Amino acid sequence: MKTRISLISAAALLALALPALAEGTVDTSSWNQGGGEQDEALHLTxxxxxxxxxxxxxxxxxQLNGWGLEDGTFPxxxxxxxxxxxxxxxxxRALNRDNPTMYPFALPSEIGGAQSIADVAEYISKLPMNxxxxxxxxxxLALGEQLYKDNCVRCHGAEGEGDDAKFYPRIQGQHxxxxxxxxxxxxxxxxRNANPDMVQQIQGFTDADTEAVLDYVSRLKPPAELVAAPDWVNPDFE
Structure with missing residues (x-):
């Protein structure tokens, strides 16, 4: 518990030191630079x-189950x-994506190097979903479904399953x-590390469009074999 409290305190302090991007500025040069720890971790067992x-x-x-919070604070x-x-x-870790809350938790001094990235990524990917x-x-929802079919399927898939090989995230089952x-x-x-194709594609979406399509996405269901029982508790931390 003391470790978690100290990390949260560090998050508040280090957040002040991270670079900020001006609102309204679209800089997608860091979408998928690769190299460094990303390439190293991808090839580790x-x-x-x-x-x-x-x-x-x-x-x-x-959370211990990896289910985040419904209010969207954590995915x-x-x-x-x-x-x-x-x-x-x-x-x-490379500051290609600004996340002041998570940054202190992700530092090599807290979780280790590229091997630890590979280890925890594999572990999380195997956790059953909420x-x-x-x-x-x-x-x-009708508008949301049409917008999704017209704009999102090419990358995220018909059911929001994403594509690991292309670094497109699974969005089905997300809050x-x-x-x-x-x-x-x-x-x-x-x-800043968003796919520039997506950045450009959604510029014309109204607030109503955004709510409709993401409402629809929030109802896309993962395959049954990836989903936990409602009362599932992660046995690794019992």
């Missing part, structure tokens, strides 16, 4: 036991593609409120 140990640090925010990461997790962790993620209001926040950050350029 994961160690399951170390993955458990590293994940204990992550669980302070993402569900359980079941996310391994290579997507590796990319995002490496980007945060069967009851946070949903949107459900008021304009609506988290989707809304990330969408705004992608659109305005605050999330």
């Amino acid at each position: 994961p160690n399951h036991e170390n993955g458990i140990e590293v994940y204990e640090v992550c669980s302070a925010c993402h 569900q990461i359980a079941g996310q593609h391994k290579d997507v997790i590796i990319k995002q962790l490496a980007d945060i 069967p009851n993620n946070g949903k949107g209001p459900g008021t304009n 609506f409120n988290y989707l809304m926040r990330q969408y705004e950050w992608i659109k305005t350029g605050k999330r």
Whole structure:
């Protein structure tokens, strides 16, 4: 518990030191630079036991099950593609993605080097997903479905399954409120490692469009074999 409290305190302090991007500026040059820890971790053999140990640090925010919080403060990461997790962790550590809250937790001094990235990414990818993620209001799902089919399927797949090989994340089963926040950050350029094709594609979306399509996405269901029972508790931390 003391370790988690100290990490949270560090997060508040280090957040002040991180570079900020001006609102409204769209800089997508860091979308997928590769190299460094990303490339190294992608080619390492994961160690399951170390993955458990590293994940204990992550669980302070993402919860022991990896299900995050329905209010969207922290996303569900359980079941996310391994290579997507590796990319995002490496980007945060290299400051290609601004995440002041997570940055202190992801530092090599806290979780280790590229091997630990590979280990925890594999571990998280195998966690069963939340069967009851946070949903949107459900008021304009027909529009949301059409927008999704017209704009999102090419990368995220018909069911929101994503594509690990291309670093497109799984978005099925994600909390609506988290989707809304990330969408705004992608659109305005605050999330600098977003795919530039997506940044450009969503510029014309109205607020109503955004809510409708992400409401629809929040209702896309992962395959049954990836989903936990509602009362599932991570046995690695019992």
